[in-house]
Amino acid sequence: LRETYVCGGVGRSSGERAHYQSAQSMSFAVSTEDLSKWVRECFENSLVGQVKEKVLPGLEKLGGQDGLISSLKTNTAQGIRDSEVETRRSVFGSNYVEPEPPTSIWELAWDALQDPCLIFLCFAALVSFFVGVIFNEGMEWLEGIAILSAVIVVVTVSAVNDYQKDQQFRELSSIKDDVHVFVIREGTKKKISTHDIVVGDVVMLSTGDMVVADGVVFEKNDLGISEAMLTGESVIKRKGAYNIAPTEPADKAVSIAPTVYAGTFVQEGEGRMVVLAVGRSTYQGLMEEKMKEDEESDSVLQTKLNAMTDLITKAGMAAGGVTVGILLFRFALGFLNQACCKEAWDHSIHHLEYLRMFVIGVTVFVVAVPEGLPLAVTIALAFSVKKMMRD
Template sequence: MKKENMDKKFQLAAHEAQARLLEAAALEGKEAMARYGTGASGLTEEQAEASRDRYGANKVTREKKKSVAARLVEAFVNPFTVILFVLAGVSTVTDIILPLRSGNMDDFNPVTVCIILTLLLISGVLRFVQETRSGDAAAKLLELITTTCTVIRDGGKKKEIPLQDVTVGDLVWLSTGDMVPADLRILDAKDLFVSQASLTGESAPQEKVPYKVDASGDKAVTELSNLAFMGTNVISGSATGLVLGIGDHTLFGSMASSMAQEAPETNFTKGVNSVSWVLIRFMMAMVPLVFFINGFTKGDWVSAFLFAISVAVGLTPEMLPMIV
């Protein structure tokens, strides 16, 4: 239910972003500026601050960092380790608890349980520590990256500011090599070509013009030539654009937010899990078969059960989780 609500939220955000873009595309440049309360010299710092308080920072929702408890659970719980935990539990009953209750210390053998639990502990700790260290290293690298853009404020002055400080109503100056920081209505352009591959997959750059266009047809919003979108980049030329939407309220942001809920499994993880399920299927087939064959042929069901458990332990490479 929660996922369905989140999906509806993102669909609504995408619909609102497209409606806003279509409306701006059908307006003349001066009309669009008036609609967003912007003059030819850009916003003042006071206006920009008020807009930022209203619309928030120009940030796209990313996957939330998992808590320590969640990362610990993921480090110790996967199909492969579940097999070993089950085997350790059964071995605890057959090799430790039952011999202690019966007083038959000849059958007391905690070695198997100790080996399995030790390897599980080492593999889980290794995975938790390594993933924590790699996540911290990636976060530190991201902190070193500062992305800026050029805006026109305070009487027409060009000013370079951090990307996250761009706000609705700002006038943005674009030139060759710049990343488009938000959804823009192009107000003035000179030989402007923008690559929209990140949104549409089209490798050929699209020319952008400042003129009013008819947005009432069947054209996709990304095909409108007087709009530029967050996440695209300038191939050549220069332009001035009016910021229509920022962060999650952009076309790119609504798409990115819908994909930021849960990281997809890598091919490596899928491969390890597939091996685990192969082992589980082998056990489900072999262990009952060995158990019943030994039980019917020898008549000793307890020994048959212990032998079946030994087969299950033998089928499971205990070192694999630690190596992975």
């Protein structure tokens, strides 16, 4: 019977426990920052002159390609041990990137309500409602209720639609990101989730695979990688030891490089790589973080819709202002010429007349900016998205 221990690994034999403890005390000659920096330099300096000046000196500092792999305490033939996984994950990070917390439906509703058109419509609705109630103008207060109801419908539909799209996007992302790859651990070929990949893993690549982490190939292969996801170029990149032809000029492109990047695809061939960076430390992860820090820009459609909304809002405000101005001028001119309002000035009567003019101006604005416009655009976009999903 083999001896097992509860502490330091449940169900492990004495030999496995010693193995486990040695894994817990592992130290590495390179850091996550060193690896990420070198991978980034490889991606951003792909020309002959740049490789000679920046990439190769950085690789030499890491001990060359063999020294780099050795400093990660991995074996290209045997891979890493299962007992090392948690230690490597704590040192170099996880390949699972925690998604951003979902936006609540109330926050989405508040964002939708920030539209200047809707804000002005709310103001117009409140004015129309209180004028109808305070001055007992029959059923005119219903106009304010109708406008306010339309605004509530627009905000609700927009918020619910955005919330549903966010939930669907998260579900699709979780399925897309959780793929399985083959690695070599303890000399055995194993199929694991990409979320379980750690730095030092030996990953097997074949045609059609997505590269799930930044790494370096260490043997002769026929790998052809598409980096269009990162560069936008459709040219297939060959992978292997740096192939720098001694030709001039120095800006001639390097035909072969050893580094592969997360988010790219294997177009042809097979090979193996040692993982250098995972998760947020990959080049793709760093770029995504940088994009999040930048201010979000609207799409072309959103820009055009915003411009149209602003134009209609300004035109409606101008028309309402001109209408109120004409009514005020007509009232003042008639009062001075005693063509109307021959009775003495009465605050309760004449102030109400001014208020009526203001309500007319607001009504002109409401007519000029139909409250159904944002709702129509939202419904049209939602319908288009659902149709594309079916197709």
